[in-house]
Amino acid sequence: MTTGENKETLPQTTTNSDQRSTPSQLVTALQREHAGWISEVIEAHGEVTAIVPAPQIVDVCAALKAGADSRFDFLADLCGADRGVEEEPRFEVNYHLFSTSKHHRLRLKVLLNEAHVHVPTVTGVWRTANWHERETFDLFGVVFDGHPDLRRILLPDDWQGYSLRKDFPLRGYEPYSLK
């Protein structure tokens, strides 16, 4: 628990409020307020994606969690993705945010170059990020700096390589290979 203000985030089942800000307005406001926090806002399929530079991710998450209009108190999901071996930046980490009181959703995306697959941990903002980040580290090799317990979670501790990377063969390597 980082702050004492979580008590206010307890959900009231409000479905009214016509004047509430949409997620895209929230991130655009954040973009205006802090230069360099959000590099791009994309809207597609009714979902909003904000691209955040890796060093700023903790600040952005904390601001979105604490903001009176945003109240993103629930980290629904955190997952990595490999954009392809030739792509640069090659990796991305997606944060799916949800507000238990406002019921809106937002995706934050961090893009990472293959040379430096490091991103600061958000376990200080939401404790649920702990296992999600371990899973992303396990399967993609994304290192979450400052994570309290960063070790493999699904695969054995002596596993070689990161299995969800595009250059990892489907059937794996010896001695775990399925051949």
Next chain:
Amino acid sequence: MSSTVNIPPQFEIVDRPLDTQMTISMGPQHPSTHGVLRLELVLDGEMVVKSTPDIGYLHTGMEKLFEYKKYQQGIVITDRMDYLNPLGNNLAYVMAVEKLLELEIPERAQTIRVLMCELQRIASHLVWLATHALDIGAMTVFFYCFREREKILNLIEAASGGRLTPSYFRIGGLMMDLPSGFERRVQQFQDGFLKSVEEFHTLLTGNRIFQKRTQGVGVISAEDAIDWGLSGPCLRGSGVNLDIRRANPYTGYEHYDFEVPTETDCDVWARYLVRMRELKESHKIVAQALGRLKPGPVKADDPKVVLPDREAMKTHMDALIHHFLIVAEGFDVPKGEVYHPIEASKGELGVYVKSDGGPKPARVHFRGPSFVNLSALPHMSEGAMVADIVAIIGSLDIVLGEIDR
């Protein structure tokens, strides 16, 4: 004999006889861990000082497999994740792909999806109730629950041909329409079910042993529950009124009248009561869905994505070509990414699908409710007794197939 596997230091069982603390390994073959969960417990006498879940025994690389299969082939993989709620998994996945394709789903297909998902939710809750009570020592409930669950599995089998792996929902609609007489069979189940729920209540709710085993055990406050990402009945048992069917309605849930049960005790007992009340709410939704069933198509009108009817395929050349192309080459999904959450029986089941174009997804990720709910176990079990751990795991309602994927 040479061992090639090095045991990492954190998994070594260290016995310190002069120390008051003892580390024991619970699972992975312990019957109350619901599959292959292993807990490393640090005990002081019978008190749990620390518990560390160790998962991954069932990891089969399903998310990797999705990237090598066409979109429609992925549906059968989803059945095998949360194997107690396969229709929920089907729904989350197909709705994510449909969102990418911007498909319009016919009304009848949506109603049948709601109907089948709520039946599946009842079946899933029945397995939870049966095994939760069994873990705590009440064996009779098990047989009552499985008797009712059998009826639902028969219904699912009648509709899809599969009992545990139905794959009934397809991208663009359903595999096929309901068989004739299906509504009557659902009605038969409905007529007897409320009486069965009362039977479950007489067996457990007034049982003082069950109350003592569950009340005040595994407490997690509402703030902590949100912080740990709990969802579904576990979150509502902590007094948070949140249900994705209400918060972000999908497949027509906004038209149904049902309550979202919440309890404020934050313990195993509260989560028990929430699920027991949800059984009745699902029963209500099934009744409404039956009333809403109107004749109509069950597949979207998109011949490039949806397989043609059998008769059309035999008589129309274009239908035959479409059938051949969909089966042999799949269909292209436009570039993009979506995250689609649904309220599965255990909580928020979110599916992230990313497409680079082409017939195969670039990335599919499942946010399983069991995975996240289990991650809060160390927090909930601190200071509990060893026997309480069994009650807490039962109240989380985890399925390891979904956790390990």
